Amino acid sequence: xxxxxxxxxxxxxxxxxxxxxxxxKNFAEVCHNFGYEEIRIPTFEDxxxxxxxxxxxxxxVQKEMYTFEDKGGRxxxxxxxxxxxxVRSYIENGMSSLPAPxxxxxxxxxxxxxxxxxxxxxxxxxxxxxxxxxKGPEIDAEVISTVDIFFKKMGLKNIELRINxxxxxxxxxxxxxxxxxxxxxxxxxMCADCQxxxxxxxxxxxxxxVDGEKDIVKNAPRLIDHLCDECKEHFEALKTxxxxxxxxxxxxxxxxxxxxxxxxxxxxxxxxxxGTQGTICGGGRYDGLVESxxxxxxxxxxxxxGVERLLLELEAQGAAVAPKKNVQVYFVAMSDxxxxxxxxxxxxxxxxxxxxxxxxxxxxxxxxxxxxxxANIPYxxxxxxxxxxxxxxxxxxxxxxxxxxxxxSGLVAFFEGNGEE
RNA sequence: GUGGGAUUAGUUCAGCUGGUUAGAGCGCUAGUUUGUGGCACUAGAAAUCAUGGGUUCGAAUCCCAUAUCCCACCCCA
Numbered sequence: 001x002x003x004x005x006x007x008x009x010x011x012x013x014x015x016x017x018x019x020x021x022x023x024x025k026n027f028a029e030v031c032h033n034f035g036y037e038e039i040r041i042p043t044f045e046d047x048x049x050x051x052x053x054x055x056x057x058x059x060x061v062q063k064e065m066y067t068f069e070d071k072g073g074r075x076x077x078x079x080x081x082x083x084x085x086x087v088r089s090y091i092e093n094g095m096s097s098l099p100a101p102x103x104x105x106x107x108x109x110x111x112x113x114x115x116x117x118x119x120x121x122x123x124x125x126x127x128x129x130x131x132x133x134x135k136g137p138e139i140d141a142e143v144i145s146t147v148d149i150f151f152k153k154m155g156l157k158n159i160e161l162r163i164n165x166x167x168x169x170x171x172x173x174x175x176x177x178x179x180x181x182x183x184x185x186x187x188x189x190m191c192a193d194c195q196x197x198x199x200x201x202x203x204x205x206x207x208x209x210v211d212g213e214k215d216i217v218k219n220a221p222r223l224i225d226h227l228c229d230e231c232k233e234h235f236e237a238l239k240t241x242x243x244x245x246x247x248x249x250x251x252x253x254x255x256x257x258x259x260x261x262x263x264x265x266x267x268x269x270x271x272x273x274x275g276t277q278g279t280i281c282g283g284g285r286y287d288g289l290v291e292s293x294x295x296x297x298x299x300x301x302x303x304x305x306g307v308e309r310l311l312l313e314l315e316a317q318g319a320a321v322a323p324k325k326n327v328q329v330y331f332v333a334m335s336d337x338x339x340x341x342x343x344x345x346x347x348x349x350x351x352x353x354x355x356x357x358x359x360x361x362x363x364x365x366x367x368x369x370x371x372x373x374x375a376n377i378p379y380x381x382x383x384x385x386x387x388x389x390x391x392x393x394x395x396x397x398x399x400x401x402x403x404x405x406x407x408x409s410g411l412v413a414f415f416e417g418n419g420e421e
Numbered sequence: 422g423u424g425g426g427a428u429u430a431g432u433u434c435a436g437c438u439g440g441u442u443a444g445a446g447c448g449c450u451a452g453u454u455u456g457u458g459g460c461a462c463u464a465g466a467a468a469u470c471a472u473g474g475g476u477u478c479g480a481a482u483c484c485c486a487u488a489u490c491c492c493a494c495c496c497c498a
Contacts, residue, residue: 002471004489059496063422081498110498115422117492126498282498306498334456365455373458384456398458 008114008122019311019320023154024107027127030150031105034142036129039104041085047075053084053293055260064112078111082128083261083286083302084293090132091295100133119309127310129283130302132290137234140265140285141241143301147269147281148247154310155319159280162252163242163267164224165235169288171228176202178221186216222253234264261286265301271313280313281305326355328415329395330372333358334365334384342383345411354415373398379415 005011012020028038047067054061066078079085086104089095095102106128113122129146131139144161151159166172179202227235242249255266266284283303290298314320329349331342342358349356357377359368372380380396387393391408406414 007489064496112497114496116490120497124498128498279498304498309498330458332457361450364452366453366458367451369458371458376459380458382457386456394457396457401458403457 006122008116010121016311019314020307022321023307023310024127026153027107027150028105030146030153031129033149034103034146036103036105036131036146039086039089039106041082041089041106041108042079043109044076044078045085045088047077049084049088049293050077050080053087053261053289054081058260060112064114066111066113079108080112081110082106082108082126082304083130083289086128086130086302087290087293087295087300090130090298091290091293095132096290096296096298101139102132103129104131105129119306119312121308125307126304127307128302128304130300132298132300134301135287135299136265136285136301137238137241140238140301141245141247143283143303144242144267145245145247147303147305148245151269154314155321156310156313156317157319158272158317159313160270160272161247161249161267162255162270163238163249163265164252164255165227165231165238165264166256166262166266166284167223167227167231168263171226171231172223175221175223175226178226182220183216189216224251224253231264238265261289261292263287267303269305271309271316278309279306280309325376327357327375327377328354329356329379329381330368330375330377331356331358332365332368332372332380332382334382337385337388338383341388345383345408349411349415352412352416354412 031038047065050061050065056062060080065080068076070076086106090102107125108128109123109125111123114120116122129143131143144163148161151157167175183202224235239249239251249267252268255268262284264285264287267282268279269281271278271280281303283301285299285301287299288297289300290296311320331346333339333342339358346356346358357372357375359371361371363371369380369382378398380398381393382396383393387408393406393408393411395404395406395414397403404414
């Protein structure tokens with residue numbers, strides 16, 4: 001029987017990893033510049049954490065989690081996202097007594113049992129950021145600007161920032177009632193999903209894909225018009241901050257994030273060409289989350305970015321950069337004596353941090369050169385009896401064909417500083 | 422969970438209405454007379470035609486089931 005990668009997983013091949021590494025490096029750099037430090041959390045957690053943190057009624061918890069019992073009878077879940085684990089760690093390690101705000105970023109895999117399609121996998125990668133202790137809105141704007149700067153650094157353009165405020169539990173509760181009263185008389189004209197949502201989660205009816213174009217939905221009262229004074233002030237201040245930075249955004253009253261913990265600020269960075277999985281990054285404020293997971297009342301804000309979607313978009317925009325290889329020089333051997341010399345020479349270069357290759361396949365002279373050419377190695381050096389006798393090596397530049405004569409003892413100096421980017 | 426399309430060398434695909442040894446491009450290996458590569462030319466390796474049944478004298482081709490992949494709904498990163 002043929003064994004294949006499990007459904008929803010995929011290999012990230014050597015031809016792709018350089019781009020992943022570049023993205024991770026750029027993301028870390030941006031975060032560091034804002035005072036964020038990396039946290040690494042477990043791949044699996046107590047199932048209760050996600051039920052309490054992400055929310056029992058969400059689709060993610062109800063039908064998408066990889067949950068199993070371990071040999072000790074504990075209910076374990078492969079993390080479906082990163083925020084809950086970071087919050088758990090924040091509480092468990094007493095980070096509330098650290099100087100606030102406590103800011104962390106992460107680079108993780110996450111797991112969701114979903115039917116897959118473009119930009120959606122069962123094992124996927126997220127870059128994320130969480131900041132605890134500040135009520136904002138200045139930090140809201142900072143968090144958003146980490147994404148903006150990261151995208152700039154990756155050469156991504158035309159990503160639309162959409163923001164909204166979904167208020168605090170108080171204004172949302174009042175609004176939910178209003179919404180139910182508004183829709184109830186018209187419910188029979190709406191889709192089956194919406195009929196279900198009416199009592200359970202009327203907020204979602206607003207961004208229904210089926211009924212979304214209907215006038216009933218378009219004219220529905222909007223949460224953003226019914227915020228309490230404090231939430232309204234917060235949202236206005238966030239806009240002022242973004243305007244001050246010069247980050248473009250559109251206000252999208254229909255953004256309703258699917259995880260229960262969000263309050264007030266919610267935002268998405270949306271691609272204009274990745275199709276329906278266009279949300280590259282989504283996040284928001286979660287002022288009640290730490291408390292609901294068992295910690296002290298602590299405001300927080302964060303986001304997660306889908307790395308697969310990020311790279312999909314990079315590719316679509318042709319912004320993906322060709323990685324530079326580290327191997328500087330290929331040694332071609334003309335005799336057995338030359339091979340011994342090359343073995344030693346390669347070792348010496350590598351000890352000094354210079355990348356090099358030599359034949360490992362028993363190839364003939366000409367085939368060795370062919371390999372060096374195809375492998376795109378920038379320099380080639382042929383070692384034969386002449387070189388062994390004279391100690392003078394000819395280094396050929398494969399791009400322009402020019403040759404430079406170098407003493408065997410001067411090889412390291414010749415390539416020094418050449419290999420770094 | 423719902424719906425549509427697909428599955429043939431490593432890879433991208435061809436193979437018409439069933440007919441004998443299943444093809445090509447790219448990639449890979451070797452060579453084109455052992456002191457200079459990419460190109461070109463020649464040769465070669467590589468496929469239980471996704472799996473299991475069925476129809477038939479005969480199935481990559483027709484039928485059924487299963488699996489996997491892609492796309493959309495839903496959900497979300």
